Amino acid sequence: MSKAGAQAAAPPWDDASISAIRRDMLRFARMQLRDSGAAEDMVQEALMAAMRSAKSFAGRSAFKTWMFAILRNKIVDHIRASSREICSSDLVGSSDLDAGLEEFDVLFKQGGHWNPDDRPATWSDPEAAFEQDAFWQVFDLCMNKLPEHIARVYTMRELLELETAEICAELGITPNNCFVILHRARLGLRECLENRWFQGESR
Amino acid sequence: MKMMNCKDATRLMSERYERTLSLRERLALKVHTAMCRGCSNYGLHLDVLRLAARRLREGCEGGER
Ligand SMILES: [Zn+2]
Numbered sequence: 001m002s003k004a005g006a007q008a009a010a011p012p013w014d015d016a017s018i019s020a021i022r023r024d025m026l027r028f029a030r031m032q033l034r035d036s037g038a039a040e041d042m043v044q045e046a047l048m049a050a051m052r053s054a055k056s057f058a059g060r061s062a063f064k065t066w067m068f069a070i071l072r073n074k075i076v077d078h079i080r081a082s083s084r085e086i087c088s089s090d091l092v093g094s095s096d097l098d099a100g101l102e103e104f105d106v107l108f109k110q111g112g113h114w115n116p117d118d119r120p121a122t123w124s125d126p127e128a129a130f131e132q133d134a135f136w137q138v139f140d141l142c143m144n145k146l147p148e149h150i151a152r153v154y155t156m157r158e159l160l161e162l163e164t165a166e167i168c169a170e171l172g173i174t175p176n177n178c179f180v181i182l183h184r185a186r187l188g189l190r191e192c193l194e195n196r197w198f199q200g201e202s203r
Numbered sequence: 204m205k206m207m208n209c210k211d212a213t214r215l216m217s218e219r220y221e222r223t224l225s226l227r228e229r230l231a232l233k234v235h236t237a238m239c240r241g242c243s244n245y246g247l248h249l250d251v252l253r254l255a256a257r258r259l260r261e262g263c264e265g266g267e268r
Contacts, residue, residue: 024262068262112208119241126251158256164221183217190248
């Protein structure tokens with residue numbers, strides 16, 4: 001690794017680049033593991049695996065994307081291994097499954113139409129929100145407000161991009177349960193983002 | 204056919220990311236969202252959630268720093 005020929009293409013292992021990337025990797029890992037210790041370990045392992053590889057990059061963002069792909073694979077492996085150890089009923093017990101599901105029913109009136117207060121409003125410029133660190137802090141907070149088993153299924157689906165069939169199999173739940181959980185996650189996350197971010201912006 | 208309500212519409216809008224909706228479901232959803240501002244916004248917001256997840260996955264939240 002010491003005799004890297006193309007300096008411009010070598011990974012930016014300087015402290016500033018790495019600490020910025022590391023912070024974002026930690027956020028990504030924490031959203032899925034909900035265990036800071038495990039998240040730290042996972043990020044550390046991903047960094048070490050990346051450093052062992054002598055790959056070169058076209059630019060900083062290509063490098064970052066690659067680091068995230070390594071981290072994602074580590075987390076997927078971790079989830080696959082641990083869901084085999086842990087009895088799936090601990091993960092998504094049948095009573096757990098229903099817990100936190102009814103709370104979203106309050107969004108709707110009898111008859112199933114939106115409560116006026118909860119009716120989705122117009123969100124102005126989400127792309128601009130993505131550029132702000134404050135938005136991601138709110139996003140983080142909203143993820144953390146979801147019941148744990150709901151957040152787990154959601155992050156497996158959306159952040160790790162596992163297929164619904166695999167998630168069901170790993171967690172020992174039916175596809176229909178999986179759909180319901182993902183639906184609740186989206187309802188909850190959307191509601192929270194609107195209340196804590198977009199509402200203040202667009203009005 | 205019974206008119207779809209918002210609760211059912213939001214469920215279908217989520218499920219369309221997970222499975223192919225039937226023609227009947229797609230039509231009912233289309234009719235509902237054409238008339239319901241809340242649900243048509245909801246559909247847009249789910250796309251925003253998707254985009255946000257992609258940003259997180261690719262490590263590009265907050266732009267280049
Ligand atoms: Zn509606």
